Amino acid sequence: MRQSKLLAPTLREAPSDAEAASHRWLLRAGYIRQLAAGIYTYLPLARRVLHKIERIVHEEMERAGAQELLLPAMQPAELWKESGRYERYGDELIRLKDRHGREFALGPTHEEVITQLAGDEINSYRRLPVTLYQIQTKFRDERRPRFGLLRGREFLMKDAYSFDEDWEGLNQSYRAMFKAYEAILGRCDLDYRAVEADPGAIGGEGETHEFMVLADIGEDRIAVCNTCDYAANIEKASSVNSDAAPPTITGSLITAPQPAQVQTPEVHTIDQLCDFFQSGPDHMIKTLIYTVDGLQSVAVVVRGDHEVNELKVATYLGVTEVHLADAATVEQITGAPVSFAGPIGLDIPVLMDRDVLLMSEGIAGANQVDTHLQSVIPSRDMVHAVAGDFRNVVDGDTCPHCGKGVLQLLHGIEVGHIFKLGTKYSERLNAAFLNRQGQRQPMIMGCYGIGISRLLSAIAEQHHDERGLAWPTSLAPYQVHIMPVSMKDTRQVELAEQLYAKLLECGVEVLLDDRDERPGSKFKDAELIGLPYRIVIGKGADQDLVEWLEHGMSDGEVISSQQAIDRALQLLHR
Numbered sequence: 001m002r003q004s005k006l007l008a009p010t011l012r013e014a015p016s017d018a019e020a021a022s023h024r025w026l027l028r029a030g031y032i033r034q035l036a037a038g039i040y041t042y043l044p045l046a047r048r049v050l051h052k053i054e055r056i057v058h059e060e061m062e063r064a065g066a067q068e069l070l071l072p073a074m075q076p077a078e079l080w081k082e083s084g085r086y087e088r089y090g091d092e093l094i095r096l097k098d099r100h101g102r103e104f105a106l107g108p109t110h111e112e113v114i115t116q117l118a119g120d121e122i123n124s125y126r127r128l129p130v131t132l133y134q135i136q137t138k139f140r141d142e143r144r145p146r147f148g149l150l151r152g153r154e155f156l157m158k159d160a161y162s163f164d165e166d167w168e169g170l171n172q173s174y175r176a177m178f179k180a181y182e183a184i185l186g187r188c189d190l191d192y193r194a195v196e197a198d199p200g201a202i203g204g205e206g207e208t209h210e211f212m213v214l215a216d217i218g219e220d221r222i223a224v225c226n227t228c229d230y231a232a233n234i235e236k237a238s239s240v241n242s243d244a245a246p247p248t249i250t251g252s253l254i255t256a257p258q259p260a261q262v263q264t265p266e267v268h269t270i271d272q273l274c275d276f277f278q279s280g281p282d283h284m285i286k287t288l289i290y291t292v293d294g295l296q297s298v299a300v301v302v303r304g305d306h307e308v309n310e311l312k313v314a315t316y317l318g319v320t321e322v323h324l325a326d327a328a329t330v331e332q333i334t335g336a337p338v339s340f341a342g343p344i345g346l347d348i349p350v351l352m353d354r355d356v357l358l359m360s361e362g363i364a365g366a367n368q369v370d371t372h373l374q375s376v377i378p379s380r381d382m383v384h385a386v387a388g389d390f391r392n393v394v395d396g397d398t399c400p401h402c403g404k405g406v407l408q409l410l411h412g413i414e415v416g417h418i419f420k421l422g423t424k425y426s427e428r429l430n431a432a433f434l435n436r437q438g439q440r441q442p443m444i445m446g447c448y449g450i451g452i453s454r455l456l457s458a459i460a461e462q463h464h465d466e467r468g469l470a471w472p473t474s475l476a477p478y479q480v481h482i483m484p485v486s487m488k489d490t491r492q493v494e495l496a497e498q499l500y501a502k503l504l505e506c507g508v509e510v511l512l513d514d515r516d517e518r519p520g521s522k523f524k525d526a527e528l529i530g531l532p533y534r535i536v537i538g539k540g541a542d543q544d545l546v547e548w549l550e551h552g553m554s555d556g557e558v559i560s561s562q563q564a565i566d567r568a569l570q571l572l573h574r
């Protein structure tokens, strides 16, 4: 490709609201442009990278035995009503009407459509198992589109769905997809972890894993063990080693002093509490009031240095979600402003994190304005509370799996999600087949998503330096960048054209910077675009010498033009 013809408009600066490095570089290097919040145009360079990602995905799906199809993006609302998700999906679902006033939705995912199709077209166990997939544009009216392609409202996804006759079959289909995802992310040169995820209180029968690309900007937090291969989303990670002995309470509860009230005006935060009592946050008992599905209230109690894990609370209660109660509700329940809520004397259920139970004593809110309680002994004073694992894991927690290693918390970008659905959709949408005994039975399903456009950004997030993008060879839009320093120098131009023609002939993807620009701006653009190999043709052209540059090299290596060709072909296995 001749760069003079390429639509790759580079920018000197990224817009100030571009927070993620990948977002900034993709904009600056002329890969993407925003049309509206969370809606992007993929310019030619990005389209090429997407094609390469898609090719890898197609190859690995095929290897796993999946078949490609393409489902409609526009879907009748009735189908969504049948599955019960028309309401439940909420505002993320984009709804529209046709000219006859019939309601439709733009697919955020395709369980409904594919389940109906499978139910209509597959009637016998003989046609199972089958895994179907597509790569398609998805629509989700995200509350907070951000980080460029990482959280878009219109984005590309590979979604696959497996249909099996039994759970044994589903386990195999799931395993095959798990392996395919490992292969895809490995080929995309990503540092990632496959983590256990939480299936949520609803639809919770199935196992599920998320594939997390490690990056500071990642919106997910994951816990990984430094000794064994345990890795879990923080939503799911357990702070309790299931083999550990139950907590033992030591010390004499009878002789210990009773909780004593202390006046604490103006003490609102855990930090202020620590200052006031000259003690660490691990001596504080934090009480948070939650409302459950907008109706009931519960108190959740964790140590001052821990955070409540709302999903664990919801799962324990068997509900989908819990929400922090507003200030008025807290006052009504505790009789005191928010900062003075405490676990003793409440007449709502109290869930106490296990580590609170293990505290020999602590300081808690007194449910009275400007007052705290000292010398609270949870095992004595909070017998009314239910103890369990209700907190997020923290750095240094013992691994719940091996019991030896410690957990480390990392940030991740969820690029893939695989899920054992079971019969959740096949029952509702009547996707049944005749089993070996001749009986009708709902199909056992799995679903498997990978964000193709999110992957593009995630790769950029891990592959850039302070001057621009730095694509792995397998994904770069072009592999070799040829740059004659001066288009006015006929020898330079001639040599550049020769190299260009030869490499093209050998099947190498080459970008030739034939623009009549100042060398400084050509170099800057080359660094932004980030191709793996660069051949610079300058003054040495008279002696048939060129400069060879690879990512991370500050100075080029001077070699002959033939050596440059040989090297490119060797590195690219041509």
Ligand code: ATP
Pocket (backbone or CB within 6 Å): 109, 140, 142, 149, 150, 151, 152, 153, 155, 156, 157, 414, 415, 416, 417, 449, 450, 451, 452, 453, 454
């Ligand atoms: P998130 O928690 O990030 O919102 P999700 O759980 O809603 O993700 P899934 O419904 O499992 O995501 O979708 C499958 C895959 O699609 C995700 O793993 C991700 O790679 C991609 N994806 C989901 N939402 C978006 C989005 N708004 N923009 C880009 N990619 C997305």
Ligand code: MG
Pocket (backbone or CB within 6 Å): none
């Ligand atoms: Mg989402």
